[in-house]
Structures are given as C-alpha cells and as structure tokens.
Amino acid sequence: MNNIDSHNCNLNIRYDLPDEMWDKVSSVYERMPGWIGYKSGIPYWFGTEEEDVFIEASVEPSGLSFYAQMDSDV
Template sequence: MNNINSHHCNLNIRYDLPDEVWDKVSKVYERMPGWIGYKNGVPYWFGTEEDDVFIEASVEPSGLSFYA
C-alpha cells in the first residue's frame, strides 16, 4: 500500500513585487537543494508531477506557494 503525503506552504511574499525582486527569487531557487529547473514556467525541485517526489512553486495572489 502506498501512502501519499502532500504538503503545502504559502509564504507572505506579494505577487505584485517588481520584476527585479522576482529575478532575485529565481536566483535563490537555483541555489536550493534538488533544483532541476523550470517546466512550462513552473520551478521544480527533485522531480515533476510525473514523479513520486517533487516540489513546485507558484506565485498566487495570496503569496508564494510551494507544493510537495
């Protein structure tokens, strides 16, 4: 039997920050462990949705959202 564990974290980082700030966030992404890059504009770590283990991030009106 497989256990599916998922986690969601939302950081209070405003979606409407200037592009130069988001460029810095992208540089931080690249330095994080497990970084594999972007797929269709979505940043991923350790794998993508097709894999058993992955982390993705998105920018939402509520803030910077991570899903694993």
C-alpha cells in the same frame, strides 16, 4: 517509496513585486537543494508532477505557494 505525503506552504511574498525582486527569488530557487529547473514556467525540485516526489512553486494572489509530494519514509 510507498508513503507519499503532500504538503502546502504559502509565504507572504506578494505577487506584484517588481521584476528585479522576482529575479532574486529565481536566483535563490537555483541554489536550493534538489533544483531541476523550470517546466512551462513552473519551478521544480527533485522531480515533476509526473513523478512521486517533487516540489513546485507558483505565484498566487495570496503569496508564493509551494506544493510538495515527499516520501515520508526518508
């Protein structure tokens, strides 16, 4: 894995949604490929930031934000 590329994606999903909607988002996270769980409240797929390849999500005022470091050779 020599070619790691970073990617950002922001979805227009408001940070102030009701809790029952965020529960549904969490349920979707768990069904996505590569899901490994939460670490300090942050959802992760494929690994954590200590590893080369990972995806994480966070809720920001601008929306639901995903950050990924992925192997561009795959």
